[in-house]
Amino acid sequence: MTLDYKIFDLGDFTLQGGATIRDAKLAYKTFGTLNDAKDNVIVYPTWYSGQHYDNEWLIGEGMALDPAKYFIIIPNMFGNGLSSSPSNTPEPYNMGRFPQVTAYDNVKAQHKLVTELFGISHIRLVTGWSMGALQTFHWGAMYPDMMDLLAPFCGSAKCSRHNFVFLEGVKAALTADAAFKGGFYTEKPAKGLRAAARVYAGWGFSQTFYRQELDLKTLGYSSLEDFLIGFWEGFFLPRDANNLLTMLWTWQNGDISDNELYKGDYKAALAAIKAKTFVMPGQTDLYFPTEDSQNEVANMPNAEYVPVPSVWGHFAGGPGTNPVDVAFIDGKLKELLAF
Numbered sequence: 001m002t003l004d005y006k007i008f009d010l011g012d013f014t015l016q017g018g019a020t021i022r023d024a025k026l027a028y029k030t031f032g033t034l035n036d037a038k039d040n041v042i043v044y045p046t047w048y049s050g051q052h053y054d055n056e057w058l059i060g061e062g063m064a065l066d067p068a069k070y071f072i073i074i075p076n077m078f079g080n081g082l083s084s085s086p087s088n089t090p091e092p093y094n095m096g097r098f099p100q101v102t103a104y105d106n107v108k109a110q111h112k113l114v115t116e117l118f119g120i121s122h123i124r125l126v127t128g129w130s131m132g133a134l135q136t137f138h139w140g141a142m143y144p145d146m147m148d149l150l151a152p153f154c155g156s157a158k159c160s161r162h163n164f165v166f167l168e169g170v171k172a173a174l175t176a177d178a179a180f181k182g183g184f185y186t187e188k189p190a191k192g193l194r195a196a197a198r199v200y201a202g203w204g205f206s207q208t209f210y211r212q213e214l215d216l217k218t219l220g221y222s223s224l225e226d227f228l229i230g231f232w233e234g235f236f237l238p239r240d241a242n243n244l245l246t247m248l249w250t251w252q253n254g255d256i257s258d259n260e261l262y263k264g265d266y267k268a269a270l271a272a273i274k275a276k277t278f279v280m281p282g283q284t285d286l287y288f289p290t291e292d293s294q295n296e297v298a299n300m301p302n303a304e305y306v307p308v309p310s311v312w313g314h315f316a317g318g319p320g321t322n323p324v325d326v327a328f329i330d331g332k333l334k335e336l337l338a339f
Contacts, residue, residue: 064331188241
């Protein structure tokens with residue numbers, strides 16, 4: 001079987017937390033062609049549990065992310081099963097011993113890929129959904145002179161306390177399954193994965209989405225229970241529990257100021273972002289409420305608040321679930337790329 005992605009060898013990659021992933025791997029996929037000036041670059045990081053395949057809905061001919069115009073790089077996040085993860089790392093850092101990885105670590109690795117492998121020094125746009133948005137904010141704060149534009153959608157620059165608490169529920173569900181065995185399971189902890197799916201189901205879509213029965217009328221499920229099993233349990237069961245927990249820790253500890261550059265000064269980190277930015281929250285997103293995005297924009301020198309008018313909650317931002325939302329986000333990206 002031919003892989004549709006490539007691996008960038010990072011060597012021994014030391015993390016913020018002090019651990020080193022030896023022979024670290026960064027999986028990535030590219031679309032389009034890098035021009036001679038190397039200035040047609042778009043970086044588009046992955047999201048919680050997603051792999052590069054799951055980003056492809058926003059790429060296409062005639063779309064903002066058009067491979068005929070741009071060289072689009074999708075780097076896979078650590079822990080997603082393709083880049084270095086609990087599921088593919090050899091002992092002793094395998095499975096439940098995989099080290100804690102921050103968004104800062106992810107973006108540092110992606111910067112190495114962009115600069116060392118491709119020789120790119122300038123990026124046109126960094127964009128991403130959910131945890132991809134978290135990484136987008138990190139790109140802007142860590143390398144403020146490197147890109148023209150940023151478009152984080154349905155995500156935040158720092159995990160809020162409320163968001164942290166929601167994720168504690170997901171973590172508890174995954175680890176409560178007796179089959180989990182402290183992260184060293186010999187069979188899939190399916191009960192935990194199904195339970196995590198049910199926790200997530202109340203948050204991924206908005207109250208209005210459920211009130212309007214869009215799971216039945218638009219997505220075509222036959223009942224609420226059919227939606228919970230068919231969509232949500234079906235979404236989680238193919239994933240590896242340790243991988244999910246690794247990315248969950250990354251999410252919970254997301255903070256663009258938690259590094260040697262900003263030393264915890266969150267407002268200073270936001271103020272350092274120079275790129276023209278569209279901060280695009282989902283209007284009914286329960287993970288990343290619009291107030292958080294408004295607070296981010298208020299502290300950024302060159303940002304606009306551009307809410308996505310949708311009742312699809314967090315899934316207004318992806319992965320291509322609602323065509324109306326896709327068209328809105330694509331249109332705003334085209335608007336931003338016109339600057």
